[in-house]
Amino acid sequence: MSGGGPGQALFAFVRYWSRRPPAGDGEMAERGRLVLVAEAVHALARRGSAATVNAVAQEIGIDQSGASRLVKAATQAGYLAMRPSDADGRQRQATLTSSGHALLDQAHDWQERVFDQLTEGWSERRRRDFQRAMTELIERSGALRG
Structure with a gap:
């Protein structure tokens, strides 16, 4: 990448990784x-936020x-469980199941291997x-979002 400042490099990096087609087949x-x-539900839980469909x-x-379709698919696959929200019983919130935690562990292992290859x-x-x-960028970007 030639020219441009660090902001352009950051956004080029984000675009590259967010737009990559998944390797392999539809599965x-x-x-x-x-x-x-599952990552979204996990991140919300770490911040102490209810993982409602709207929050996801x-x-x-x-x-x-x-998001509703994704939550439904992850629930049907056994990675999420749905229960009434603590804050509002009319809403439902997602939690990770043991299979969901295993899925994230596998994904995180893969992410570490990719980082090792890139660096x-x-x-x-x-x-x-x-x-x-x-x-630090992630933490600050969260603060910018409000």
Whole structure:
């Protein structure tokens, strides 16, 4: 990549990884969608937020009907369980099942392998510094969203 500033590099990186077609067949693409919704539920739970369909939609950045389909598919696959919301009994919220945790563990192992491949030849310090910088960007981007 030539020219441009660090903001352009950041957004080029995000576009590249967010637009990559899933490798393999339709089954692999479906697994990627299931990981996406499981990651969203996991992230919401870590922040102490109820993983309602609307919250999952906002976390992923899609509309409510798309999130509803993803949550339903992940529930049918056994990765999520639905229960009444603690805050509002009329709403339902998702939680990860033991299979959902296993799915995320496998996905996280794959993510670490990809990172290792992308940073092959980097020192451990450079890898840690890059991880720290990415983590700070994520935290700050959350604050920008409100």
